[in-house]
Amino acid sequence: MQLSIQHLSKTYPNGVKALDDVSLTIPMGMYGLLGQNGAGKSTLMRTLATLQDADRGSVMLDDLDVLNQKDAVRRVLGYLPQEFGVYPKVSATDLLDHFAILKGITNGRERKELVEALLHRVNLHDVRKKAVSSYSGGMKQRFGIAQALIGNPKLIIVDEPTAGLDPGERNRFYNLLSEIGENVIVILSTQIVQDVMELCNNMAIIHKGQVLYSGSPQASVTKLEGKIWEKSITKSELATYQQRYNVISNKLVAGKPLVHILSELDPGEGFQPAHADLEDVFFSTIEAGTVVNE
Incomplete structure (x- = not known):
């Protein structure tokens, strides 16, 4: 299974070119998308998540046309945006149950078993009856992963997931993402270099809407030694x-x-x-501003 992005471009009405001929092949596993604020990461994530249209280009998830078969894609998609709202007084159990209904899981017993399993998987079962709005930042992110896993998705998109998390919560989130990334495509969009180095076997650097590097993090570091x-x-x-x-x-x-x-x-x-590290790769690539693929 792979996600193939070919010549994707998007210009907003104000003239900002958010994506400029982006082409990437993303295999199964954890894939890091590194870029500064305004680089085009969120535009790309929203396009892949079927939340907005591109001006041109194509995206294929195996034989699914992501840009033109949006309903079919949403059935196999898990999405954790940078910020997501929750109902103030709704518990984790009830909110996950609601999301499962929206995903088309109509059998009550099946939903209950699924919700229980997901809460155990993200280590929130002990606080399942508490309102999600009362959770800490890290707990909310783990709940976000739980809702993204409903329906056994083939593609999971995670946008800036560890921003604001303390080191303990970040490590727990790393472990959870690593486990999930063994069997599906997980795209991790971030500006935190450590996230990509610790989690991802493949990555891309995006700057001003263009992909400047794609390949393995370690290979990019080795080139700078x-x-x-x-x-x-x-x-x-x-x-x-x-x-x-x-x-x-x-x-x-x-x-x-x-x-x-x-x-x-x-x-x-x-x-x-x-010793060169991925931060050196990131800043030197941005500084050069030219495409340097593996």
């Missing part, structure tokens, strides 16, 4: 270093900027070799 250099500098020196070197990122460490530069040769000047 020996080319990343770092140095701790003062804040007043940052502008000068950005002019003199190909600075791809900087972050404060002990109150001082630690700059990472991309260079084929040892730049000297006190720079030390640094």
